[in-house]
Amino acid sequence: MVTHTTRRTATLVAIGALALGMTACSLSGEGGDGGDKGEERHESASGGSGEEGEDGEEGSGGDDAGPAPQLLGDGSTADTGPQPHQPPDPEPLAPGEEPPQFVVFSWDGAGEDDNQLFSRFREIGERYDADMTYFLSGIYLLPESERLNYEPPGRQPGASDIGYLSDEHIAATLEQVRLAWTEGNEIGTHFNGHFCGPTGGSSWSVEDWIDEIDQAKWMVQNWRTTTGLTDEEPLPFDYEEELIGGRAPCLEGQENLLPAAAESGFRYDSSGNALQVWPRQRHGVWDISLQSVPMPGRSFETLSMDYNFMVNQSGEGSGDPAMWPTWQAEMHDGLMAAFDRANEGNRAPLIIGNHFNQWNGGIYMDAVADVISEICPRDGVECVSFRQLVDWLDAQDPEVLERMRGLGVGEAPPGGWESFLAG
Template sequence: MRRFTTGERPPQFVIFSFDGGGYADRWRLFLDTAKASQATFTVFMTGTYFVPEASRTDYTPPGNEPGKADVAFSKSDEQLATLLTNLNRAVNEGHELGSHAVGHLCKGTSNEVGATWTATQWGKELDQFTSLFQRAKDRAPELIGEPLLADPNTVEGFRAPCLEYNREALIPALADRGYRYDSSAIATGVEWPTHDDGLWEFPISTVYFNGDRTLTLDYNLWLRFNGGKDRPEVAPAMRARTTEVYDTVLASVLAGNRAPLVIANHFNNWSGNAFNPATADFMADACPRPDVQCVPFTVVVDWLELQTPDYLNNMRAEPTGHIDIPTNGD
């Protein structure tokens, strides 16, 4: 953590980020991998996981009936206790918790969604995330026998469900509530963050297959590789291909503009669990390298705010990292 001088190469930050945070075994996989790999990461929590199914109507999504959500609520106190235990371990080991809103409401499934919400509606959603998280925190001593270390009132980062949002509505709502960054935009390659309207914007990195832009996000790679079909029999090959893509983009950005590489994922079991093991493989290989720092968004924000505007502008002026991935039948 220091100010760099003009012409000095910055650290190569790799930011592993996960949307949702509901799968207990995925928490264990990445907590264990990170601990062994000198890595820390960010999880954008989905608010329904803090709410028991019996209390689902306590959530009132903007423009929809109470209890409407596209993801599950907590099925039992035991499930919630497991989540809170994992959150305490995560905070103890230096990981960051961000917000992924509450109901994960997306186009085609709900009356009104993030892409159409006003700033007032986004504010309601963000405030409910905080209050429902706080309710779970208040229950932690009863459920796990100790306080919850995470503080919902100090969450600093956000990613919009399905990356659907109206910037003119969302960003003011985030800034008014003290958020420091957003990671809902899509890059044209691997780009340096910008600071606009009071927030740092970390666009999700992208690569190109035959000129077709694809996010470094597990779901989008799944669509690229086989159209999102559930084919567990090819999970080993898909796992290897995913890790190969991550290796290629890291090598390119290390030799190129050194912009923070944003790897966006989910705690999922898609297509025979092809993607979480691939991300863990990449984490285990990349993060111990002396020229790589695998850290949460907030650490990069702190570093960015130490740098001079001239230094950051010079880095942004470098090529944005249009990375072509050799096709392998993709």
């Protein structure tokens, strides 16, 4: 495994010229949204940074919020205490109790560019009380002038299949990450260079994945040094504690990623393909993968991700604008059908993945926004982050979870939940 002592000690503090614009599949889109804010379910935890966002939103505390933040490393991150706006500590299901219908909305890449989709969905999450998981790509906090500090497995230093961000967009991404965490969302990882195919993650060893995880952490923990943005506030969390899971680019390499994730202290991974059933642990890590969901009007199902709907509709390029309304409805209706069959059946968590994109005019962003607004305010539905979901799973009786895992896709428990989970 490559060590990064040299990189960490030799990096110069400098603000380089503007880096290349974003070319990542996870960034490009636009849009706005309306609607009323849903009822708050979460209560603020103690602690927090005490900062206030530029838009006037309260941060995670005030003068009485507890001890001052403890800066970590070069001051890029800080221990600000317990994360605000978290649900109460989960408890085991009571005998005969129906499980909540969990839904996880997650975002690969999670950077903020001129289309401002990170901020758009942060605000939608606040409006409809939907906590989400934002999988941050490490290089989105590394300026291109410092790209040689990234040493991807099997590639030349600085190589990446997604673009580095400009200083302006790095600063904007930092702001969104700060606000997202303070509002109760989770910051996971989408790793770094987004390599796919024969020389991507599918070819990486366990040691390669551990190295990639270490570098993702390093980029988040040292952006103040690498960017020279010393006037920016620190991220309000210890990333060693915050980072408990991720999703691999192109969903490749999970077999070696899982043992690497376990060694790196991860609690879950979302890099595979699964059915809509209750998840299980592999290598001591919860495998909470994306799921096969209905594709309206088709004889097959597709993966619960915007990219997969797009590929089945228009390939990897833009399609006929006349079809955009139809395709938007297909994604919306497919996700709603997946929700309905879980909610009325085995109540397995629904896992939805997305990218900040403008594919086919941004229709997939609008479809996801509509789904969030329709399902998250419902009674019995919990729109949560992966961290919150695994907290709940870890609190359950393993025998109860195993019984629920025996229910097939859309299968309601025989005799109802009261009978099925009756002691």
